[in-house]
Amino acid sequence: MRTFAKRNLAPSQIRRLLEPGPIVLVSSAWQGATNIMTMGWHTVMEFEPSLVGCIIAEGNHSHHMIKLSGECVINVPTYDLAKTVVGIGNCSGAEVDKFKAFKLTASAAQRVKAPLIKECYANLECKLVDAALVASYNFFIFEVVKARAATAPKVPRTMHYRGNGAFMLSGREVSMRAMFRPENL
Ligand SMILES: Cc1cc2nc3c(=O)[nH]c(=O)nc-3n(C[C@H](O)[C@H](O)[C@H](O)COP(=O)(O)O)c2cc1C
Numbered sequence: 137m138r139t140f141a142k143r144n145l146a147p148s149q150i151r152r153l154l155e156p157g158p159i160v161l162v163s164s165a166w167q168g169a170t171n172i173m174t175m176g177w178h179t180v181m182e183f184e185p186s187l188v189g190c191i192i193a194e195g196n197h198s199h200h201m202i203k204l205s206g207e208c209v210i211n212v213p214t215y216d217l218a219k220t221v222v223g224i225g226n227c228s229g230a231e232v233d234k235f236k237a238f239k240l241t242a243s244a245a246q247r248v249k250a251p252l253i254k255e256c257y258a259n260l261e262c263k264l265v266d267a268a269l270v271a272s273y274n275f276f277i278f279e280v281v282k283a284r285a286a287t288a289p290k291v292p293r294t295m296h297y298r299g300n301g302a303f304m305l306s307g308r309e310v311s312m313r314a315m316f317r318p319e320n321l
């Protein structure tokens with residue numbers, strides 16, 4: 137089997153290897169205003185209840201809107217929204233109405249007050265269920281209480297952030313299903 141010649145890597149750069157993706161757009165609402173931020177640092181924590189943990193830095197306007205409202209929607213965009221994804225992640229909702237500026241359609245969610253982004257492939261309505269690590273790590277733990285996803289295409293062309301302005305795009309799907317134990321599927 138193949139081995140690799142390697143070089144030293146600064147621990148601060150390992151994010152470029154582990155960064156998961158897909159990049160998501162997090163929408164929120166608070167006191168009549170809506171907002172959107174781009175987010176790459178998220179992780180699935182449990183299937184049932186469906187828990188997702190993520191980092192929302194304190195300097196972001198979204199941090200305060202989500203902490204105060206206790207809700208958000210995690211929207212999964214596809215590659216055709218690449219410029220929008222980068223644009224939204226490089227301006228602040230404190231100054232810009234991002235739905236308007238980026239010509240995105242807000243639609244009502246079913247279980248939260250935060251709006252869905254209609255142009256995204258999937259919309260995950262989330263309630264903040266544990267804020268214990270917000271003060272120390274900006275780590276929010278959400279429960280996905282309602283989810284909807286497009287029926288086609290079956291495998292969306294999602295964007296995965298590798299740091300330094302570079303993204304990988306999702307590609308061919310391969311099935312290893314035959315080798316899995318049912319509980320790991
Ligand atoms: C590709 C990309 C990924 C990002 N990932 C995160 C992230 O995981 N967590 C975070 O706090 N900010 C992240 N950001 C930065 C926020 O999206 C950015 O600060 C944004 O302007 C915040 O908007 P707001 O102030 O309206 O909330 C990312 C930005 C980009 C462009």
